[in-house]
Amino acid sequence: MLKGKMKALLKHRRGFGAELSMVDIPQINDDEVLIKVKATSICGTDVHIYTWDEWSQARVNPPYVFGHEFCGEVVEIGSKVSSVKVGDFVSAETHLVCENCPQCLTGQYHICKNTRIIGVDTQGCFAEYVALPAKNLWKNPSNMPFDVASIQEPMGNAVHTVLAGDILGKTVAVIGCGPIGIMAAGIAKAAGAAQVIAFDLNDYRLNLAKQMGATAIVNSGNQDPLTVVRKLTGGSGVDVVCEMSGHPAAINQGFKMVTNGGRVSILSLPVKPVEINITDDIVFKGITVQGITGRLMFKTWQQVSSLLASGQVDVTPLITHHLPIEEFEKGFELMIKGQCGKVVLQP
The missing domain is CATH 3.90.180.10 (Medium-chain alcohol dehydrogenases, catalytic domain)
Structure with a gap:
């Protein structure tokens, strides 16, 4: 030894x-x-x-x-x-x-x-x-x-979050462009998303999200995210929200921008309890809310390896x-x- x-x-x-x-x-x-x-x-x-x-x-x-x-x-x-x-x-x-x-x-x-x-x-x-x-x-x-x-391990978090439901042809919002959110933008685009809208307060990281595949980037400090989403989706809202920010205001915006019957997948870890309008933003909209932790062992690793080997995600x-x-x-x-x-x- x-x-x-x-x-x-x-x-x-x-x-x-x-x-x-x-x-x-x-x-x-x-x-x-x-x-x-x-x-x-x-x-x-x-x-x-x-x-x-x-x-x-x-x-x-x-x-x-x-x-x-x-x-x-x-x-x-x-x-x-x-x-x-x-x-x-x-x-x-x-x-x-x-x-x-x-x-x-x-x-x-x-x-x-x-x-x-x-x-x-x-x-x-x-x-x-x-x-x-x-x-x-x-x-x-x-x-x-x-x-x-x-x-690859954090990329697995992004893959698990994005691919926890149907993506092909969907409009996807990635809220929070830390490294995992940036990867999520590229994965959503590779998986066939029609639009990938990235939200953050940091222009440096928003630009990285754009390089990775985001079709639109939004600085939430300069633009109202809900107004931008209404414009980009013809008033319908996004089909999928990948919540990566952990910020109470951003989380609430995510629930308000998702369309009826859509999906909100939450990887972020808010440090304190978050107040959400369950009646209007979850129940009446009939949405699916998912808590995402880790990676599917080892299905997600296989997906990560394949996406990298194929060059679909750089x-x-x-x-x-x-x-x-x-x-x-x-x-x-x-x-x-x-x-x-x-x-x-x-x-």
């Missing part, structure tokens, strides 16, 4: 920030593998942990290695592992599931009642090495660029910054200010 020290980015204390430290290389169990990390990307969840907001204060327990989006090379396998071999190029499904709860027993692993998340509830991948169960690994094509391979415009892990503070500052797409760190 590989022993010694490695560089790792720690959520070192209960408070703002993180710290680059030398820690022990993790040791693997019989059903695990050790992966040498080639690239890792910063997620919105990591920003929550870094800034130490209310959610992270209630969820995570420093000190520990955080981070969960990555790709790497398998360098060790446990004695019971047969699904991967040393040298395989992999990424990972980040939800560790129990396989015993009612949801898991009926094949709904993505909503396992006992889910633990890599880098949130366990040691993560902002490090030179990470140890994970072999069953959570996804084999990548050997020629896939490291940066693209590292963002994520390269979204990957705006590559930094050595030593410059993590710059990466997090870019994410906090919204002046980036995906930031890839290289350990």
Whole structure:
């Protein structure tokens, strides 16, 4: 077994920030593998942990290695592992599931009642090495660029949200153009959406959404989203809302802009309860409201892999910054200010 020290980015204390430290290389169990990390990307969840907001204060327990989006090379396998071999190029499904709860027993692993998340509830991948169960690994094509391979997990969130219902020929609103919302715009267009309307307050990210495939972009601080939607849809409203913002006002706008019989799929995580007019905006409209969590294991991974391999979705415009892990503070500052797409760190 590989022993010694490695560089790792720690959520070192209960408070703002993180710290680059030398820690022990993790040791693997019989059903695990050790992966040498080639690239890792910063997620919105990591920003929550870094800034130490209310959610992270209630969820995570420093000190520990955080981070969960990555790709790497398998360098060790446990004695019971047969699904991967040393040298395989992999990424990972980040939800560790129990396989015993009612949801898991009926094949709904993505909503396992006992889910633990890599880098949130366990040691993560902002490090030179990470140890994970072999069953959570996804084999990548050997020629896939490291940066693209590292963002498949969040792309899976976008795929799951967009493809949770019919898209072909539909008008789709993507509310909130963080990296996952930007990817959702490209996925909706690739899936045959007639219109993809992206909403945000950040012009930098709206322009990225346009590069990814949005047919219209709306700065909600300068234009009334509902007025724009009425104009673009002939007064009908959008067929599908992908809510990625988590902002109460934006969420309400989403429910008001969706047409009767439409769909609202919510991936965002509002930090506080949101008041919604259920009578007028849900019941009388006869809409479908879906909570979206994680990825379908492993159906969504197959979809992500196929969309990338076919070239139907090109994520390269979204990957705006590559930094050595030593410059993590710059990466997090870019994410906090919204002046980036995906930031890839290289350990």
